[in-house]
Amino acid sequence: MSYYDVDAILTDGEKIPCRFELDVPYLGHLDNSNGLKPGTRLNLPLWLAEMFALASAGEDSKPPLTLTLPPCLSEQVLAALKADPRAVPLRDQSAYFYGVAVRMLDLFDERELSAILRTTFVVRAADVGLHARKAEESGLGGQGEEFLRGLDEWERRLFRRGHEGVKGAKEWTDNVKRS
Amino acid sequence: MALPLPLGLVPSEAAFLCEMELVTVVPRQRLESIELLSGSTPKLRPPHRADLPLWLAILLKKQRRANIVPPAWLHPESLREIVTYETAIDVKDWAPPPPPPVRADSRGNSRRLNSADADIILSPPFLPSCTTAAPAGALPYHWFEFAEMLLAHASDDVPSASEVRSLLRDLQEARSAKMRSKITQPESHGEGVTSLRGVGAMELAESRGFVASVAEGVRKIGASAETMRREEEEEHGQDMDDDSDDDMGL
Numbered sequence: 001m002s003y004y005d006v007d008a009i010l011t012d013g014e015k016i017p018c019r020f021e022l023d024v025p026y027l028g029h030l031d032n033s034n035g036l037k038p039g040t041r042l043n044l045p046l047w048l049a050e051m052f053a054l055a056s057a058g059e060d061s062k063p064p065l066t067l068t069l070p071p072c073l074s075e076q077v078l079a080a081l082k083a084d085p086r087a088v089p090l091r092d093q094s095a096y097f098y099g100v101a102v103r104m105l106d107l108f109d110e111r112e113l114s115a116i117l118r119t120t121f122v123v124r125a126a127d128v129g130l131h132a133r134k135a136e137e138s139g140l141g142g143q144g145e146e147f148l149r150g151l152d153e154w155e156r157r158l159f160r161r162g163h164e165g166v167k168g169a170k171e172w173t174d175n176v177k178r179s
Numbered sequence: 180m181a182l183p184l185p186l187g188l189v190p191s192e193a194a195f196l197c198e199m200e201l202v203t204v205v206p207r208q209r210l211e212s213i214e215l216l217s218g219s220t221p222k223l224r225p226p227h228r229a230d231l232p233l234w235l236a237i238l239l240k241k242q243r244r245a246n247i248v249p250p251a252w253l254h255p256e257s258l259r260e261i262v263t264y265e266t267a268i269d270v271k272d273w274a275p276p277p278p279p280p281v282r283a284d285s286r287g288n289s290r291r292l293n294s295a296d297a298d299i300i301l302s303p304p305f306l307p308s309c310t311t312a313a314p315a316g317a318l319p320y321h322w323f324e325f326a327e328m329l330l331a332h333a334s335d336d337v338p339s340a341s342e343v344r345s346l347l348r349d350l351q352e353a354r355s356a357k358m359r360s361k362i363t364q365p366e367s368h369g370e371g372v373t374s375l376r377g378v379g380a381m382e383l384a385e386s387r388g389f390v391a392s393v394a395e396g397v398r399k400i401g402a403s404a405e406t407m408r409r410e411e412e413e414e415h416g417q418d419m420d421d422d423s424d425d426d427m428g429l
Contacts, residue, residue: 105404109407132389
């Protein structure tokens with residue numbers, strides 16, 4: 001992951017639900033109050049939430065807040081993914097679905113989540129590859145378009161790279177026929 | 180920053196390399212030997228066949244000074260056999276590449292041309308895989324580019340060219356579907372090894388980006404689980420060491 005990777009920066013901006021454990025008097029502007037009380041629930045961007053969650057002031061002090069899994073990785077979404085990965089428009093959950101999910105896997109010990117994500121990615125990749133190959137023949141429309149609209153950024157990149165290869169081969173084949 | 184070029188050969192580069200393949204031509208005019216960087220070409224004497232690089236053969240073909248003899252594997256019969264193999268016999272792996280060339284001795288045995296007593300051991304770009312000496316029923320490394328170029332520039336030399344063309348389409352589709360299904364089987368990523376034996380240069384150039392991206396994505400998703408597993412294994416390993424030490428103490 002490069003320092004200048006725009007997708008990584010935008011993934012950092014995704015909101016994560018957190019619960020404050022400490023009294024923080026000077027962060028009231030985060031939820032338009034005079035100061036954050038313990039137990040306040042707040043959506044913070046991933047970069048900030050991660051820093052708070054991993055920070056601890058002293059020896060046996062708690063971190064200032066605890067994280068919960070974002071709504072795009074909720075039980076319902078995971079159940080739907082387990083049932084049929086292809087039927088879920090991931091982009092509606094989050095444009096950086098896999099990016100956020102991978103960061104969450106780093107923070108939480110979630111074996112099952114990791115397995116579900118892997119199956120989802122691989123199964124959907126097969127369809128992405130098929131669409132990347134057939135993009136020109138079928139045109140844009142019908143069922144394919146709906147599926148492609150539901151791709152998250154990782155899958156869009158996958159589609160682009162798959163399509164580039166097919167396009168290169170097609171261009172060469174057309175050139176040979178013309179010359 | 181590195182050059183923004185994709186990893187590996189792009190399709191047009193693979194096709195450029197394919198032009199170095201030797202093909203058999205039947206010359207129509209005499210032509211003296213030409214000194215090339217890769218060696219000198221054989222002298223062309225009209226009724227005798229000779230092997231030339233593909234680019235030179237196509238040039239001579241365009242000038243109507245030679246006819247190209249297509250290799251045996253480009254015959255519709257051979258292609259149909261391969262299509263059957265790809266779609267019915269082995270639906271998971273690709274058809275195997277052509278076997279290494281053998282030569283029969285006079286006693287009824289055959290021996291590999293590349294056997295240990297040969298001075299030079301040849302590898303694919305220098306092996307005749309597109310001349311008339313190539314065996315039927317197996318696709319060489321540059322099959323797709325070679326067939327396309329031959330059909331584009333010398334379609335009158337290829338027997339039943341339209342049938343060959345449609346068989347090649349079938350092959351291309353069947354094989355690209357295999358590539359997709361192979362790389363996107365959830366269970367195949369556990370082992371981490373996928374055989375790509377028999378895949379052609381153009382197919383590799385075409386699907387390299389996609390395959391690499393899928394593998395990259397799977398790796399990223401599994402990265403944290405992998406580090407966790409490693410740590411656990413290390414702890415476990417230490418425990419086992421302790422046990423063995425205890426045993427030694429007893």
